[in-house]
Amino acid sequence: MISVDEALQLVLAHADVLPAVEAPLADALGLVLARDVASDLDSPPWDKAMVDGYAVQAADLASGHARLTILEEIVAGAVPTQSVRPGGATRIMTGAPTPDGCDAVVMVEQTSHHPGDGLGQVEINEVARAGQNILRRATALAQGDVALLAGKKLRAIEIGLLAEVGCVQAPVIPRPRVAVLSTGNELIPPSEIPGPGQIRNSNGPMLAAAVRELGASAIELGPARDELADLRQRVAEGLDANILVLSGGVSAGVLDLVPQVLAELGVEQVFHKIKLKPGKPLWFGVRRGRRPCLVFGLPGNPVSSLVCFQLFVRPAMASLAGQQGHGLTRVRARLASGFQHRGDRPTYHPAVFDSAGEAPTIEPLRWQGSADLFGLSLANALAHFPAGDRHYAAGESIEAVLL
Numbered sequence: 001m002i003s004v005d006e007a008l009q010l011v012l013a014h015a016d017v018l019p020a021v022e023a024p025l026a027d028a029l030g031l032v033l034a035r036d037v038a039s040d041l042d043s044p045p046w047d048k049a050m051v052d053g054y055a056v057q058a059a060d061l062a063s064g065h066a067r068l069t070i071l072e073e074i075v076a077g078a079v080p081t082q083s084v085r086p087g088g089a090t091r092i093m094t095g096a097p098t099p100d101g102c103d104a105v106v107m108v109e110q111t112s113h114h115p116g117d118g119l120g121q122v123e124i125n126e127v128a129r130a131g132q133n134i135l136r137r138a139t140a141l142a143q144g145d146v147a148l149l150a151g152k153k154l155r156a157i158e159i160g161l162l163a164e165v166g167c168v169q170a171p172v173i174p175r176p177r178v179a180v181l182s183t184g185n186e187l188i189p190p191s192e193i194p195g196p197g198q199i200r201n202s203n204g205p206m207l208a209a210a211v212r213e214l215g216a217s218a219i220e221l222g223p224a225r226d227e228l229a230d231l232r233q234r235v236a237e238g239l240d241a242n243i244l245v246l247s248g249g250v251s252a253g254v255l256d257l258v259p260q261v262l263a264e265l266g267v268e269q270v271f272h273k274i275k276l277k278p279g280k281p282l283w284f285g286v287r288r289g290r291r292p293c294l295v296f297g298l299p300g301n302p303v304s305s306l307v308c309f310q311l312f313v314r315p316a317m318a319s320l321a322g323q324q325g326h327g328l329t330r331v332r333a334r335l336a337s338g339f340q341h342r343g344d345r346p347t348y349h350p351a352v353f354d355s356a357g358e359a360p361t362i363e364p365l366r367w368q369g370s371a372d373l374f375g376l377s378l379a380n381a382l383a384h385f386p387a388g389d390r391h392y393a394a395g396e397s398i399e400a401v402l403l
């Protein structure tokens with residue numbers, strides 16, 4: 001059996017980034033930019049006032065006091081029609097273009113208005129410095145400059161910047177489409193009361209939600225029966241996606257038909273079974289071709305399924321989506337209490353990671369094994385214990401993966 005690291009390397013070796021597409025800004029959040037985007041204009045587009053106040057000639061205020069004639073008022077969306085001349089001032093709003101002739105803007109809070117002829121006069125008691133409160137055209141970005149580099153994951157800030165520079169169809173790596181198919185004759189919909197031997201399908205909703213949590217689109221194919229014909233039809237549908245995640249049917253049971261069906265449909269096995277607890281039966285393969293599909297056969301037990309999803313499907317999704325890193329956050333923390341590890345496989349044990357104190361701590365939880373989804377629900381991390389029986393003392397530093 002191969003190790004977790006070897007398995008991850010094999011998965012990533014097959015997880016090529018998806019071809020770029022153009023997405024409207026409303027759909028681009030969380031996606032990775034596929035090409036550099038240049039600005040189609042200067043930012044700011046003109047010399048602009050950074051405060052509400054009066055555009056003046058700084059020389060008029062050399063003495064720290066002046067009473068100036070108000071020439072005009074420039075509100076948002078308007079443009080100046082007059083130059084500022086000695087003895088004159090233009091009332092201006094934040095963001096508006098400054099008039100010719102002015103070299104400073106004085107904050108309105110430093111002024112008092114005196115009504116009179118026309119717009120009246122403004123009294124200013126402040127020494128103005130040339131250039132104050134004016135942001136010069138193109139100081140942030142000049143037309144043609146690269147505003148955003150390829151590879152950037154788009155947050156709300158970047159969506160705003162793309163809008164500012166007029167890029168309304170963003171070149172992006174699309175969201176991976178991930179099909180989820182749970183298998184098992186014992187599965188019934190969660191809305192039903194289980195009869196003898198029956199169990200509610202928790203993996204289907206959980207795995208689809210895990211896919212969506214990572215910003216990808218999930219296609220739920222519903223539970224399939226452990227019958228060749230049904231499995232074949234559902235799996236064939238699932239192979240249209242970029243990733244097909246199956247749960248159940250990959251262990252050594254009589255009805256574990258998944259590997260056989262996958263082989264029939266042209267999916268090449270890359271590995272089956274790894275040194276991992278929970279999650280040993282994991283199956284991974286690829287359907288090659290023009291539209292390749294990565295296929296994960298996750299073990300049926302819900303915790304095994306979720307752990308394998310986190311350790312392998314999540315990094316594959318990140319890789320397809322063009323993201324840097326593998327989408328997993330690995331941390332080191334000190335054990336909050338002693339822990340006895342037993343077993344010849346490395347274990348990922350549900351745990352609570354707490355970074356509130358001086359040094360981060362991790363507390364492995366009481367957990368009844370791979371079917372104990374309740375135990376996992378109390379966790380926010382998986383504590384990693386290497387293979388081998390060993391007692392870990394409180395305070396020892398171990399590795400964990402955040403959920």
Ligand code: AMP
Nearest residue numbers: 182184201202203248249251299300301
């Ligand atoms: P399998 O991997 O198919 O042998 O299933 C292992 C265990 O996981 C069995 O106890 C199944 O009943 C359980 N199981 C399989 N699929 C699901 C599912 N979709 N939801 C909840 N439990 C499941």
Ligand code: MG
Nearest residue numbers: 184248249300
């Ligand atoms: Mg089964």
